[in-house]
Amino acid sequence: MADRSRIVISDEEIALQDDYARRVLEIQDSRMGHTRTYFIRTYGCQMNEHDSEQLAGYLVDMGYSATDDISKADLIVFNTCCVRDGAEQKVYGHLGVLKRYMAQNPNLIICVCGCMMQQEEAAKTVRARYPHVRVIFGTHNLYKFPQLVYESITGNRRIFELEDNPEGHIAKSPPVVRESGIVAYTTIMYGCNNFCSYCIVPYVRGRERSRDIEDIMRELYSLKESGAKEVMLLGQNVNSYGKDIQGASFADLIKKVDEVGIDRVRFMTSHPKDLSDEVLDVMAGSKHIAHHLHLPVQSGSNRVLEAMNRHYTVDKYLGIIERAKKLMPDIGITTDIIVGFPGETEKEYEETLDLIRTVGYDSAFTFKYSPRKGTPAASMPDQISEEEKTRRITKLIKVQDEITFRIHESLVGTTQKVLTLGKSKHDEGALSGKLERGITINFDGSDALIGEFADVKITKAKHNTLYGAVIDN
Ligand code: SAH
Ligand code: SF4
Ligand code: F3S
Numbered sequence: 001m002a003d004r005s006r007i008v009i010s011d012e013e014i015a016l017q018d019d020y021a022r023r024v025l026e027i028q029d030s031r032m033g034h035t036r037t038y039f040i041r042t043y044g045c046q047m048n049e050h051d052s053e054q055l056a057g058y059l060v061d062m063g064y065s066a067t068d069d070i071s072k073a074d075l076i077v078f079n080t081c082c083v084r085d086g087a088e089q090k091v092y093g094h095l096g097v098l099k100r101y102m103a104q105n106p107n108l109i110i111c112v113c114g115c116m117m118q119q120e121e122a123a124k125t126v127r128a129r130y131p132h133v134r135v136i137f138g139t140h141n142l143y144k145f146p147q148l149v150y151e152s153i154t155g156n157r158r159i160f161e162l163e164d165n166p167e168g169h170i171a172k173s174p175p176v177v178r179e180s181g182i183v184a185y186t187t188i189m190y191g192c193n194n195f196c197s198y199c200i201v202p203y204v205r206g207r208e209r210s211r212d213i214e215d216i217m218r219e220l221y222s223l224k225e226s227g228a229k230e231v232m233l234l235g236q237n238v239n240s241y242g243k244d245i246q247g248a249s250f251a252d253l254i255k256k257v258d259e260v261g262i263d264r265v266r267f268m269t270s271h272p273k274d275l276s277d278e279v280l281d282v283m284a285g286s287k288h289i290a291h292h293l294h295l296p297v298q299s300g301s302n303r304v305l306e307a308m309n310r311h312y313t314v315d316k317y318l319g320i321i322e323r324a325k326k327l328m329p330d331i332g333i334t335t336d337i338i339v340g341f342p343g344e345t346e347k348e349y350e351e352t353l354d355l356i357r358t359v360g361y362d363s364a365f366t367f368k369y370s371p372r373k374g375t376p377a378a379s380m381p382d383q384i385s386e387e388e389k390t391r392r393i394t395k396l397i398k399v400q401d402e403i404t405f406r407i408h409e410s411l412v413g414t415t416q417k418v419l420t421l422g423k424s425k426h427d428e429g430a431l432s433g434k435l436e437r438g439i440t441i442n443f444d445g446s447d448a449l450i451g452e453f454a455d456v457k458i459t460k461a462k463h464n465t466l467y468g469a470v471i472d473n
Contacts, residue, residue: 023150038075039066039067040077044115057174066177080113080115082122110135117162118138119204121373137162140163140206181228182450186234188238188253189209189234191208191209192207194237196310197377198338198341203374203375210240210242213242216257223262230262232268238270239279251276263288273310291332292332292437298337307377308377318358334365357403360403363400366400368386368393408465416435416456417436421433421434443467449470
């Protein structure tokens with residue numbers, strides 16, 4: 001891929017944005033007696049969640065502090081997703097509600113950004129139907145956020161920054177306010193080149209760009225220093241890492257990341273067509289790369305996979321799973337599945353059920369196919385009815401639930417290393433944590449364990465979680 005796909009934001013541009021952030025801060029300081037607060041709502045995937053951490057970083061630089069109460073915020077950001085229609089409809093619904101807050105606080109700045117705003121039609125709709133939205137910008141313009149906030153505060157006009165740039169940018173070490181000090185996200189790749197026939201992501205996130213290895217390593221060493229226990233390397237297709245830059249493959253990268261010494265390293269998402277044997281070898285031989293693979297299969301039918309433009313067969317996929325399990329018998333495998341892709345027959349759908357039984361996934365994200373305007377699948381013949389998609393997904397979820405439960409049951413009696421993430425949301429008094437293979441467990445133990453690893457003996461299996469007790473060493 002040509003070098004121009006890696007437009008690293010220049011030092012001048014970074015300095016300019018720092019300057020805008022400083023100017024906003026000065027304006028805030030001059031408005032005595034009132035601390036400005038922000039609220040960010042994130043839709044969609046980890047990529048968006050991490051972008052929101054970056055937006056929060058800019059906002060803190062500008063003198064804002066976070067609030068949990070959206071009705072009290074002085075600045076609200078909706079970071080949107082458009083991967084399925086449901087995600088878009090949710091955004092429209094929530095935007096309508098915001099009008100009320102505008103009436104309470106006329107100085108409120110409402111910003112809408114993210115993948116949905118990269119689509120011309122959606123951006124136009126928000127512009128026309130929601131006049132209380134003051135700032136609209138796309139994923140390619142995120143690094144300009146301080147400037148957009150400054151212009152909104154000083155200019156008293158609506159701001160639209162939607163310049164499309166499919167080649168995208170790479171921001172070098174932007175400010176980040178992380179949601180958790182225990183588990184951190186680090187982006188290693190931006191964009192996607194795969195153009196799966198159902199998917200909007202390549203259109204709204206631009207082409208693949210790998211982040212410089214030195215930049216990634218710097219961030220990881222600093223995360224280690226600040227006490228992070230787990231890191232998730234992010235990209236739409238992490239296995240393509242390095243294809244657009246010379247010198248390092250994804251296998252090379254995770255080998256280096258293993259040396260940093262952060263206790264647990266995960267990565268997502270892997271694409272079966274690009275997952276190399278070497279990556280599995282590095283995982284198996286590593287100290288810190290978790291034995292967990294999120295490997296979306298999408299369908300168990302070769303015909304559907306071809307129509308989806310996925311570039312692998314069921315046999316090739318099962319070959320990867322077999323090799324991974326041989327090298328790492330304790331590996332946890334998770335996946336994404338779409339039902340009701342145009343033309344999917346009952347027999348082809350049954351093949352997906354057969355596949356999930358063969359693989360034995362720890363869990364699966366399941367989706368009803370949602371036509372996305374501008375993607376090839378949206379205009380394919382034989383679209384499946386909503387009722388039929390619902391029938392197919394309901395049965396799929398039931399089959400997968402039984403598989404998940406069986407795997408959970410097989411773990412009862414074993415002792416596992418658990419990273420304690422916090423208090424359980426559902427079980428009062430209990431802690432919640434994660435096994436290396438990614439399964440959530442609730443267990444009794446002291447709050448002092450939060451952020452620490454504990455040896456936990458699994459005592460009980462339920463459909464979505466495990467229960468256990470800390471073993472005293
Ligand atoms: N880059 C990742 C994930 C992309 S989006 C990957 O390639 O696996 C996450 C999941 O959403 C996809 O894996 C797919 O299962 C689902 N998805 C994407 N577009 C969809 C659509 N139009 N309808 C239904 N599900 C979709
Ligand atoms: Fe979408 Fe396919 Fe790219 Fe994943 S690999 S983001 S499903 S186009
Ligand atoms: Fe959604 Fe964009 Fe992620 S479309 S799934 S937020 S890349």
